[in-house]
Amino acid sequence: MANNDVENGEEVFVDAAEEVCGMDLSTAMEEARLACSYFFNNRFEEARTLMRPWAHKSMYHGLGYGTFMYLQAIMTFDPKDIETAIETLKQSVEVCNRFRRKNTIGESLGKMVKKVDYNSFTKEEIHAELCYAECLLLRAVLTFMEDETLISFLKGGMKIRACYQSYKECWYILEGRDWSKDADKMHFESGVRMGVGAFNLMISQLPQKILKLLEFVGFSGNKSCQSLGLSELERGFHLEGSLRRVLCALVLLGYHLIATYVLGTSEGDLVMAQTILDDHLKLYPNGAWFLFFAARLEYVKGNFDLAIEKYTTSLNSQNEWRQFHHLCYWELMWCCIMSAQFKEGEEYADKLLQESKWSKATYAYQKASCMCMRMDELTPAEKQELSETMRSIPGLKQRIAGKSLPVEKFAVKKSLRFFAQGERLCLSALELIYAWNGIKILAKKYENIEKIYSIIERELRRLEKIRADNRSEYYYDDYLLANLLKGSCLAYMNSPLQAEECFKFIVSNEKKIKEDTYLVPNALLELGLLLLRANDLEQSRIILEHAKNNYKGYSLESRLHFRVHATLNKISTLQKGSQSVGSNPMDSYPSISRSPSPCHSKTSGTTNGTGPHLKPTKNGKSISTHP
Template sequence: MDSADTEDDFQDACEIQPMPCSMDIDTAMEEARSAVHYFFNNKFEEAREILKPWAETSMYHAVGNSVFLFLEAMLTFEQGHIEAASDALKHCIAVCNKYRKKSTITESIGKMVKKTNYEQYTTEEIHAELCYAESLLLKSMLTFIEDETLVSFIKAGLKIRLCYNSYKECMNILNTRKWQHENHKIHFESGVRMGIGAFNLMISLLPGRVIKLLEFIGFSGSRHVGLKELELGYKLHNSIRQILCVMALLCYHLIVIHVFSHFEGDLDFCDEILKHQLQLYPDGVWFLFFKGRLEFMKGNIDESISWYTRSWKSQSVWPQFHHLCFWELTWTNSIKCDWREASVYAGFLLEESRWSKTIYSYQKAAILIMLGENMTAEEKSEIENLMRNAPQWKQRIAGKSLPMEKFAIKKTSRYFTQENSLVLPAIELMYVWNLFKVLGKKHHLVLQMYKIIEKALVRLNEQQERTDYDADNRALVLLLKAACLRQMRSPLQAEECLQTVLSLEKKLKEDLYLVPYAMVELAFVCKDMGDLNRASQLLEDAKKNYTGYSLESRLHFKIHAFQADLEETKQSSDEKVPESSKF
């Protein structure tokens, strides 16, 4: 392997090489499979007991133990857990390096002019290469939250590059090696498919300018390749990492794609996956959660709430996982316009989660405001306290403020400027979190939301006194109304509302984000009506003509996905046109 790989700074932390491991690779893989089975059945301690005794010397036990600590760090964001996960991953990398193929300088130079003979690799060496790639992937992700300096970003970038190259090496091994034992191949292949698939999916989601930079330094990403690789890994039943492919596919189709794009995930495929996984792990916290998410994306809100509640109550070892369920229960109840119930779960997040008290404070206040005339005196007082306290908890992650925190702080200031009032704040949050596509799944849900938005518009029109924020409030309500109308399949009415938003551009005082967001919404309307050229132009205008507004990066992810979709649609329609009609 490249000598630079072994000289990276994060490997220096473990100077003492692990003692020889008396556990053979087949036993190690079998124990790793058992630990995975325990883990996804909520038997976290049993899984840990299998892995921890051998984590000092066995690569598979070291990776498994590190994954546990990594997940704990991700769920808690507590410094102690982050440091424990970081130390475990440093040691894991050292263990993997002990078993990786060692190349002399002559061999390294020779690799530049001739292909590597992977037949010379032992079983331990090829699996060490894969475990090394997996450890680097986790370590690079952890580096982004370990400290806040630019140096940490550079380190993370270097580790991701090493990781990417290591996965490519593993793919070469998979494709060229003559496998003697099918068992060794299937466990190795599932890991390679998972890594290559996840990398391709992650890179494909990034905005175009970032992709161009990554391609310049040797990265590439294709959504189709990513999904294909993960689906191939998913079909490798009884392999250790098959379940990781399952998790990656469910995350992509049910969460990532809905947050970062306008696409619809493959819900039928997710249904198929979950039926099988819930047979294997009927009380598994992860699959109960994903089942709740699937029903949510289908618009089956009551069923979704039931599954999320089962997931939340299925285990107590990791209370941090409850917060994921509370987040979803906040928004499932908001979709139903059950604001008081939604505020209960928003309150749980504020009290228990360490992620962002600023966002949680504003979120709960925004939901309580939706109670309107039904609000109690205690709730009015609570809203004021939440709005006043939210800015003091602002944090910096990786040296930067969270865009959603900055958005929330602006809104808390606006609340007091507008004499303790905001217009449809929770529905605005639902829009920026990309939840309107759920409303469109069931007519009664979108109709109920539409009526609330219409009442707010009537109140704005009836106001006698004008304020500095009249244009901002009116533009917001019209954008939300247009989004509802698009979900209700009324494109012409939606376009009329959006054109009014665009006409208010020069009158906006603060909510400058509304104009580029309205342009992208109008692009969706144009696509629905079959005008792909106009949709493309609107996306280009939104991307190039506007900058410095709230939640800009979030919109750029959506624009990138939409442009890729339009390009595919155009290519597909061109292929269907007979050659003779193209002149």
């Protein structure tokens, strides 16, 4: 019997003489490369068909087929697709296990006292270790998605830990093996750098309370390492011709163009994103994924009209995966909302409501919120449709991955509010822009943020004209929401003192809020960001800690915690200075190293170290686009 390492928190022993696949490793990697080419050229079914027959025998076929099923599951969120993907990846993990290094108990104990000779590992064994880590990571993510029970969390946590240990072993193999006669080194290296980089990047984005939960199941990482994660991914991307280079590219694009903006944690490196797109659009000129990211790049630059054109091109590039169309509809909806084309935004939200299974309550509310922005021009039939849409939202709320989505809870609460205050909502679509951290994108072009600011000012004037004896019980909820939106715009329009007044006004009127308690901690967050821009680090930290620790149970709380976590990390780094990075990225998680943000200035044009910031101007004044 032989030790087969750790999975699900237990030692697994497998017969070392177990029969394995007859396909040679080089052929398997070549077919995986071909399947990858099919996939990114929109030939999705051909990619799956190539991987499927050998998925139960070959590690690379198992990994490839499992990855395709994983992507389908996360795009649809259909419980059947999730279950199928979990079973497929479970099989993939078992296949990889059959090829992994089989150590006797004596050899395992010997590893504790002497250095491992990684040159004694066969090529199949080292690639199996890498494929095992990748399959286990995908399976762990799906385990978290499957349900909300503690057992599910513990299972997922143990798989994450096993994945972490496996990537750590892969790193040691990369560093300790003689690669001088191995032409396939770049394929292994790109996989290690992709996994280590993605792992570090993922950990760097998690709030402290989630890291503590991971420590409970034995995970040893305790600090974030954004810069190291990005560095490893970029090194993997620069390995020309390597098997996992395209995956490094996708993770980098996803981080720089989506994660940083959705989580509101930092500014993406748009120059790096453009470099990746220029390279991969030559390889896959009609590939839906890279056309999608090209559109997303224009979106985060604030070029909404151009983004709409490119999303439409991506949408029309393939018809096999309808779920991908839904991603494009989602982005097109936001382009329209951000450019105040509320009628068009409503139409895309309705497409999602009719076709997508992900979150119909969210889609229904987005459609209704766009209609609310056009309340004065709605026909009687449209007003009836608006009422029916709002009334349907509570019944559309569902449990995805075993739990209710925070955005659905928010939508239900707002739909009830719509009827409680006479079938009207205040700045509902602009409130969604703020909730999805869209203000910083608006600020990339002065004309974009100016258009939204004028809508906010018009609504404030309407509210201020309402006599005190005619004000509803939700009057201050609406009025303070308008002030939060106004202040957020002013903060990016070189008016920090006016922005500060808006945020302080919200905090001072906290007791007048009936329902929208989320306004106060978000106003404190914005005050903390203003102080950070002014380089008052200690006062910024105090206010952010107050926002994090003294307000609980409000709408979209986790979104605020992601932003607070990232900002406090930045402040800590600025106060203490950058810490050195260990030689092994899997052994330590040093604090994020970022250059200090410049003090607020009307003429500042510097960057913060994570990539260039676009600094559009209006009448000689620049717009600050970073905290």
